[in-house]
Amino acid sequence: MIGKDRAGRRWSIGELAEASGVTVRTLRHYDEIGLLRAGERTASGHRRYTERDLRRLYRVRALRALGLSLDEVAGVLDDSGDEPEAMRALLAAQLRDLEERAGQIALLMDRIQGLLRRLDGRSMPDPDQFMTTLEMISVFEAYFTPEQRERLAERRAELGSEAVDAARTEWAGLVEELLGHVRADTPVDDPRVRDLVRRWDTIGAAFHAGDERTAGAARRMWRDHGPELARGLPWSADLLNGLVAYVDRVRRAG
């Protein structure tokens, strides 16, 4: 039993699959792409794997277990000049890659956890409102840094939800009044519109607390994404875009 045929065992593809824990399909795939060719074939074409092939398969599995691509695995195994240096570099690169992917996943998890808190927390019964919030959040994330968002959230919490609602109501009134001036083509240096815009800015300042970069980000966001942000409001995006342009002219005039 011990010390038998020195020519070594041969494995059929099914035997090798079972012995190594990969599927037959995978072995055929590896054969096809040249990563692990069957060392021999029977006269009729059946694959015969040798001990060398078995060794190679174990190495392939080990390298795959590090998350390397099949190409990378092939590169490591075929460059017989696989200096430890090259290996170290490859592993370091792989580590960086994994770190990045972990960061992406952490970002997604943060977003989802935030949304779940909102959903579990207070009222969010209207799916449409939820979707609108979702759109706004994704836009917010593109324009404000995490710190800015955090400070905005803190500020909202400080103000309390009734104050936020009051601000929204006051802002709606300002919009109506200003739209009247837009339609009436009131000159941008009229003291009445100047006063309205001052109140407008005061409301904004209550949220961004005088941080000019946050305010600028908000303006850029509005400029680029007015249409979505206007959703749920009783005015059309075009109307609001015109309004914002008008307010801008008022600011520059003042």
Add this chain to the structure above:
Amino acid sequence: MIGKDRAGRRWSIGELAEASGVTVRTLRHYDEIGLLRAGERTASGHRRYTERDLRRLYRVRALRALGLSLDEVAGVLDDSGDEPEAMRALLAAQLRDLEERAGQIALLMDRIQGLLRRLDGRSMPDPDQFMTTLEMISVFEAYFTPEQRERLAERRAELGSEAVDAARTEWAGLVEELLGHVRADTPVDDPRVRDLVRRWDTIGAAFHAGDERTAGAARRMWRDHGPELARGLPWSADLLNGLVAYVDRVRRAG
């Protein structure tokens, strides 16, 4: 300028792509799979996107930004009965999925960091030896729990590398002696082989510190993966397999 055509704007595919930051190709893909159909077409077949389409696109983007698949996004947007419950369930499922992926990545990073420490640390100049170690590590990870591996590593550190080398040398001597008995068909209850096996077990116990589950895991590992583990040793896998079977019989006889 303000308050123009109530029928609403239309966007060509290129305009919508630029406005929303996705590529033309992506929009065509969404159209093709039915996720975001252009609400209208010109007589000649060019896509005309409406405001509804724009809204839908923003929702698609928002949901994609949570890592949902296109199918999941379509499900959320098309099930008009998108109760907050369903949304919560979907997000919770997504979160679990992400957690699992994060765990996988963390596992890969651990492995790679461990390997890099080995590479950077003491001698590992031979790439072949490195690969062999790699194979063994991946097999180890399949058989020992993380705690068991940690305790094995601690134990090795306690013993020191010279003690480990000494153990290996002694073990090699035992193997040679036992192989002689195998060839000579010494009965399994012969006191001489019983003594050799006792010494064999003592060496093992020095590592697994008497933890029977760790020892059992090691035996299962050897039974399943003898060939790879035997790599780098001066005996063939067949030889060692026969030896292990003999040692088992000696144990049972004792």
Add this chain to the structure above:
DNA sequence: CTAGAACCTCCCCCTGCGGCCGGTTCAACC
């Protein structure tokens, strides 16, 4: 000798698009 398991080669399928091809069509300018 025969049945059934195992094996073979093609081929299409999945995700989420990127990219190219050959052929319309649009929009602006002359």
Add this chain to the structure above:
DNA sequence: GGTTGAACCGGCCGCAGGGGGAGGTTCTAG
């Protein structure tokens, strides 16, 4: 009204890593 360059159309191939199946041979145990 004509021209011309940009935009647009559908269709097809490609990617990573195989899954799964069709239809046809071959192996192997009884």
